[in-house]
Amino acid sequence: MILKAIVRDYTSSGVPVGSKALAAQLPLHVSSATVRNEMATLEDLGLIAKTHSSSGRIPSVKGYRYYVDHLVQPDPIKPNDIDIIKSSLDGQFLKIDEIIETSARILSNLTSYTAFTLKPELKESRLSGFRLVPLGKRQVMAVLVTDNGDVESQTFNIAPGITGDQLEAVVRLINDQLVGKPLKDVLQALETDIPMQVTQYLQKPEGFLKIFGDVLTQAAKERFYVGGRLNLLNFSDANDVDELKSLYTLMDRTDDMASVLGQPTDHVQVKIGSEITNDILKDYSLITATYEVGDHGKGVIALLGPTRMPYSRMIGLVGAFRQELAQRLIDYYRYFDQ
Amino acid sequence: MILKAIVRDYTSSGVPVGSKALAAQLPLHVSSATVRNEMATLEDLGLIAKTHSSSGRIPSVKGYRYYVDHLVQPDPIKPNDIDIIKSSLDGQFLKIDEIIETSARILSNLTSYTAFTLKPELKESRLSGFRLVPLGKRQVMAVLVTDNGDVESQTFNIAPGITGDQLEAVVRLINDQLVGKPLKDVLQALETDIPMQVTQYLQKPEGFLKIFGDVLTQAAKERFYVGGRLNLLNFSDANDVDELKSLYTLMDRTDDMASVLGQPTDHVQVKIGSEITNDILKDYSLITATYEVGDHGKGVIALLGPTRMPYSRMIGLVGAFRQELAQRLIDYYRYFDQ
DNA sequence: TTTTAGCACTCACGTTATCCAAGTGCTAAG
DNA sequence: CTTAGCACTTGGATAACGTGAGTGCTAAAA
Numbered sequence: 085m086i087l088k089a090i091v092r093d094y095t096s097s098g099v100p101v102g103s104k105a106l107a108a109q110l111p112l113h114v115s116s117a118t119v120r121n122e123m124a125t126l127e128d129l130g131l132i133a134k135t136h137s138s139s140g141r142i143p144s145v146k147g148y149r150y151y152v153d154h155l156v157q158p159d160p161i162k163p164n165d166i167d168i169i170k171s172s173l174d175g176q177f178l179k180i181d182e183i184i185e186t187s188a189r190i191l192s193n194l195t196s197y198t199a200f201t202l203k204p205e206l207k208e209s210r211l212s213g214f215r216l217v218p219l220g221k222r223q224v225m226a227v228l229v230t231d232n233g234d235v236e237s238q239t240f241n242i243a244p245g246i247t248g249d250q251l252e253a254v255v256r257l258i259n260d261q262l263v264g265k266p267l268k269d270v271l272q273a274l275e276t277d278i279p280m281q282v283t284q285y286l287q288k289p290e291g292f293l294k295i296f297g298d299v300l301t302q303a304a305k306e307r308f309y310v311g312g313r314l315n316l317l318n319f320s321d322a323n324d325v326d327e328l329k330s331l332y333t334l335m336d337r338t339d340d341m342a343s344v345l346g347q348p349t350d351h352v353q354v355k356i357g358s359e360i361t362n363d364i365l366k367d368y369s370l371i372t373a374t375y376e377v378g379d380h381g382k383g384v385i386a387l388l389g390p391t392r393m394p395y396s397r398m399i400g401l402v403g404a405f406r407q408e409l410a411q412r413l414i415d416y417y418r419y420f421d422q
Numbered sequence: 423m424i425l426k427a428i429v430r431d432y433t434s435s436g437v438p439v440g441s442k443a444l445a446a447q448l449p450l451h452v453s454s455a456t457v458r459n460e461m462a463t464l465e466d467l468g469l470i471a472k473t474h475s476s477s478g479r480i481p482s483v484k485g486y487r488y489y490v491d492h493l494v495q496p497d498p499i500k501p502n503d504i505d506i507i508k509s510s511l512d513g514q515f516l517k518i519d520e521i522i523e524t525s526a527r528i529l530s531n532l533t534s535y536t537a538f539t540l541k542p543e544l545k546e547s548r549l550s551g552f553r554l555v556p557l558g559k560r561q562v563m564a565v566l567v568t569d570n571g572d573v574e575s576q577t578f579n580i581a582p583g584i585t586g587d588q589l590e591a592v593v594r595l596i597n598d599q600l601v602g603k604p605l606k607d608v609l610q611a612l613e614t615d616i617p618m619q620v621t622q623y624l625q626k627p628e629g630f631l632k633i634f635g636d637v638l639t640q641a642a643k644e645r646f647y648v649g650g651r652l653n654l655l656n657f658s659d660a661n662d663v664d665e666l667k668s669l670y671t672l673m674d675r676t677d678d679m680a681s682v683l684g685q686p687t688d689h690v691q692v693k694i695g696s697e698i699t700n701d702i703l704k705d706y707s708l709i710t711a712t713y714e715v716g717d718h719g720k721g722v723i724a725l726l727g728p729t730r731m732p733y734s735r736m737i738g739l740v741g742a743f744r745q746e747l748a749q750r751l752i753d754y755y756r757y758f759d760q
Numbered sequence: 761t762t763t764t765a766g767c768a769c770t771c772a773c774g775t776t777a778t779c780c781a782a783g784t785g786c787t788a789a790g
Numbered sequence: 791c792t793t794a795g796c797a798c799t800t801g802g803a804t805a806a807c808g809t810g811a812g813t814g815c816t817a818a819a820a
Contacts, residue, residue: 100811100812102811102812102813103812103813104811104812105811114763114764115763115764115765116764116812117763117764117765117766118762118763118764120812120813120814121762121763121814123813124813124814134812134813135772136770136771136772137769137770137771137812137813138769138770138771138772138811138812138813138814139770139771139772139811139812139813140811140812140813176628176629176632178578178579178629178632178633179576179577179578179579213557217555217565219551219565219567219573220567220571222758222759223567223571223573225565225573225575227555227557227563229557229558229561233558233561235557235561235563235577237563237575237577238517239517239573239575240516240517241516241517241758242758243757243758244757244758290514291514291516294514294516295516314666314667314670314671317663317666317667318663325655325656328655329652329655332652333652419581419582420560420579420580420581420582421560438782438783440782440783440784441783441784442782442783443782452792452793453792453793453794454783454793455792455793455794455795456791456792456793458783458784458785459785459791459792461784462784462785472783472784473801474799474800474801475783475784475798475799475800476782476783476784476785476798476799476800476801477782477783477784477799477800477801478782478783478784
């Protein structure tokens with residue numbers, strides 16, 4: 085009960101909490117001396133710590149962990165919040181990416197933290213088609229489609245002397261050889277076999293290979309959205325510019341972030357401080373959750389905030405949001421699939 | 423001479439400069455008392471100011487202005503810098519946008535400030551083609567091309583019940599009625615005539631209209647790139663989070679930034695502090711320059727830094743860069759145009 | 761055995777005092 | 791017109807001090 089009160093107090097006030105204030109607030113009426121004794125025990129257990137020898141206590145990572153695992157009860161979501169979520173997700177979306185991106189924004193607005201969303205994915209995607217669409221005299225658009233329904237495109241200019249026939253031959257080559265293969269394999273083929281084969285049709289294949297590689301890596305990337313980047317400025321207690329910089333840099337490295345999020349196993353999962361694999365985030369906490377979209381796979385939402393975040397509220401919020409989002413996406417697919 | 427020395431000193435040290443240090447440094451050998459007298463005059467003229475009653479002097483906006491207009495001589499660019507520029511621009515680019523984007527990055531790296539680049543433009547662009555490319559069962563890609571060579575595309579899902587014929591009819595409608603018109607006019611037509619006409623072919627035209635509107639506004643936007651956003655953290659002396667936030671927000675508002683940059687008339691132009699139209703930037707300085715790409719129009723590069731930036735170096739750098747970039751683009755066009 | 765009152769002790773933090781270096785304006789002499 | 795001299799101002803760094811919130815420990819009470 086005391087640990088719970090300490091966590092609640094500290095996360096809401098940010099000030100180390102002392103025995104007296106605690107005693108006054110507890111449902112039990114015991115004196116501050118009693119509380120002090122208990123606190124000493126909690127400290128021995130490593131659940132709380134002092135900032136200096138005569139300060140109040142703050143929860144340690146272990147303390148937060150225990151709180152989250154055994155004590156916290158998620159706040160029921162406020163009607164107001166659920167309204168905001170519902171109405172924000174209510175728009176007319178013509179592609180899932182829009183919904184996912186909007187989700188990151190909603191979640192960050194609601195919490196004043198930074199939110200991440202990953203598009204639902206069935207499995208590792210495979211190449212299902214590649215095309216070159218001529219647009220003008222020299223302009224061509226490369227379009228790549230995966231079996232997950234992701235589309236990636238890039239326009240580029242082609243060097244003079246290359247004919248439409250040549251391009252068609254190359255496109256045929258790609259489609260014949262690579263359709264159906266996982267993108268990873270295709271990327272690898274691009275390093276090995278493909279260049280040689282393309283030389284049959286193009287004298288200088290570099291341009292084409294570059295563009296093909298670009299759309300390919302683009303498509304192979306996780307569909308990853310960030311909302312509320314600027315909120316980092318609020319709660320990054322460090323005025324340390326360098327730390328902020330590396331944080332921002334990290335958030336733009338899709339791969340790193342994807343590995344930080346991992347594939348959460350639980351519905352809602354909390355990683356606290358040093359539990360996060362990435363060192364840069366060792367003073368933050370991360371709430372991750374999956375959302376499942378029927379047979380269209382599952383995605384991830386996540387929330388990054390200070391270690392001393394109000395967990396009960398945030399866990400409740402993320403829990404509610406994952407359900408709303410899943411529902412919204414199921415509706416989306418129901419409409420377009422049929 | 424004294425003003426010049428004050429600006430040079432202050433921009434490099436950041437500390438208000440006093441009469442004694444100044445006297446020691448000047449090519450003339452006069453005493454500090456003399457310098458003090460002159461400084462009093464400069465202050466009366468409003469060219470320099472004190473931070474407090476017994477402090478050294480710092481240049482005022484007016485002082486910087488005078489310095490930039492009459493005293494500064496741009497540093498010749500360092501061989502090292504020119505190498506960096508040349509080699510960074512030397513890559514294999516298949517589209518101008520890549521070059522422009524890279525430029526922003528180079529410029530920001532070189533200066534540790536924040537850089538902006540605008541793609542060269544001939545004039546206001548006009549719609550030169552619109553297409554819908556079917557990709558899968560329900561997926562369609564909308565592609566819009568302007569006469570400036572800009573391509574904008576979006577994929578989206580179409581509601582069941584819409585046939586290929588219907589879409590083709592709509593595409594024909596768009597192309598018949600709107601090709602050749604300035605994008606602005608097209609955007610306006612989208613508010614007025616078009617919706618009604620589209621209803622002839624689609625019962626629920628909202629989806630299509632949304633996507634068409636999206637690619638259209640996207641294409642109508644200035645092609646605008648920012649490099650070194652994070653550098654703002656270095657020199658924003660304000661630890662004021664809110665100010666930083668509004669700065670970042672501003673930089674993402676393409677329209678606002680475009681209006682801040684204006685269409686510079688001179689080759690290299692300097693706007694200091696409150697001279698910048700936007701209030702948020704009143705404590706910063708902006709160096710803008712145009713670069714001309716033969717008959718492919720002209721673009722803008724810009725550098726945002728603190729008011730106390732080393733102008734001579736920055737002006738020299740931007741001047742050199744605009745030429746390198748122009749040359750690089752001319753080469754680019756020469757290769758792909760022929 | 762558990763709880764409590766009492767008390768000496770610790771430490772961060774805000775306030776105040778003090779000193780110092782760097783600078784200024786002004787006056788009178790060169 | 792320039793300069794030496796001097797009294798005066800100011801921000802910033804450092805130390806001294808008091809205060810309040812908190813602690814641990816001991817001994818008495820429950």
